[in-house]
């Protein structure tokens with residue numbers, strides 16, 4: 719089987735396409751293992767679809783299935799275009815969270831995320847003010863003045879209590895810096911797309927950032943989040959790292 723490794727702002731994925739729709743959770747655990755496998759935060763399986771250009775199955779590195787993954791939507795769009803799985807650089811594909819539209823321009827990919835759903839406007843826990851929103855998958859967001867306040871043990875506790883990813887966001891000079899503890903990776907990743915979207919949305923609704931804002935994850939790579947007619951757009955570079963046949 720041929721697998722392609724992508725990095726989307728440091729959030730990395732293994733991608734392949736197949737006609738066989740089955741449970742690939744054990745493949746995800748094996749392939750994503752950073753010492754005995756290729757190593758990645760997640761596995762994306764592309765499968766034909768009669769309702770869209772294709773559909774995907776997304777697995778975190780622990781083998782858990784997730785409805786959506788913002789960074790993987792950018793990587794998979796690039797993969798589909800450059801592997802001739804689609805006939806245009808504009809495509810739409812089905813995820814567990816719904817239909818995603820994307821636009822590929824060389825190594826820059828913009829995707830339209832699914833409509834956000836606020837789960838809990840705000841609550842205090844562990845000394846922080848939290849907001850819980852689903853931007854394809856559930857995200858806890860707290861806005862802080864110092865990202866060093868990010869705490870692994872608190873994130874792990876919040877992750878399990880709320881079954882959500884956990885984001886610490888700092889706003890400075892109109893941009894957002896984000897650190898994310900990712901559910902299913904069970905640790906901090908270098909970037910989390912739906913997490914950056916959740917932080918952007920929260921900051922925008924509080925009037926702290928404009929409708930188009932640069933967001934910087936742990937990797938320091940620049941992403942652009944935009945809110946246009948109530949829809950979130952997510953744009954940034956992706957990198958095809960290598961292809962291998964195992």
Ligand SMILES: N[C@H](CCC[C@H](N)C(=O)O)C(=O)O
Pocket residue numbers: 729778783784786787788789790855856883900901902903909910911912913
């Ligand atoms: N770990 C997430 C899925 C991947 C989200 C993230 N990698 C992104 O880019 O949105 C979850 O299980 O909820």
